[in-house]
Amino acid sequence: MEKKTIIWIIFAVVVIAIVVALAITGSFSEPTQQEQTYKPSNVAAPGASAVSVEGVVVTPEGKAARNDVAPMSPEAPQESLPITDKASVPSEAIDIKISATGITPSQFTVKAGAVTHLLVSAGDSGTHLFMFDDPSLSAVAVGVGPGDPARLITFNAPTKKGTYAYHCDVPGHPGRGEVGKMIVE
Ligand SMILES: [Cu+2]
Known part of the structure; x- marks a missing residue:
């Protein structure tokens, strides 16, 4: 050689x-x-995941919640119990309404990594399932039925800036315009 x-x-x-x-x-x-464990500090609505003083959405065990797991699994950010009194909801929560005519707002902006609250409800008598397209946000999903009160989910926005599309996952619903996008900046 x-x-x-x-x-x-x-x-x-x-x-x-x-x-x-x-x-x-x-x-x-x-x-x-x-x-790493965090001390839960604030809960935006009963049943929703707590947020630590550092601004980390945590599980009941104080671990950082994961956005990329199955919805409602123990590591996922938890959705709140049905909310009848919206007065208690944080003012910065994004009020998302889903109906046959689309999702409002069809676009919203959040800061990378920031604590984000989505208040999801149905704007009509249909059943809807809010979820993101990207698997990195698979845990952030909320289902609402006809006449159901709104539910709130608290999660940390992705740290990666970009556009994250969302849609209603009920078959046929994205086609009639139940789509939108979250911009992380
Ligand atoms: Cu729908």
Whole structure:
């Protein structure tokens, strides 16, 4: 073998070793962050997930809630009990109404990572299911039936800026305009 070839092989092995070492340390440091516990501080509405003083939406165990799990699973941000008295809802909550004519607002803007409250209700006598298109927000979903009072869900907006589309997941409903987008800036 040529000397040059051997040098290249050694170089490649060293690079691979560094990449593997970085990957291992990365995967070991991540769970530690996930395991961090927070002290629940505020609850926007009974039944909804609490928010810590640091502005992290937490599970009852004080772990950071996850937006990318199945809706209503223990790690997910929880939706509130039906809200009959809207006076108690935080003024910054985004009031989302879903009906056969569409979702209002069809667009809203939030700050990256910020605590976000969505107050979801049906604007007609239909059944609707608010959810985001992106799997990274799969846990942030709220179902409302005919005549149901509004429900509130509190979650941390994505830290990644961009546009996150939402829709009503009842078959046929997106086609009649039950869609919209959340802009994270
Ligand atoms: Cu719908």
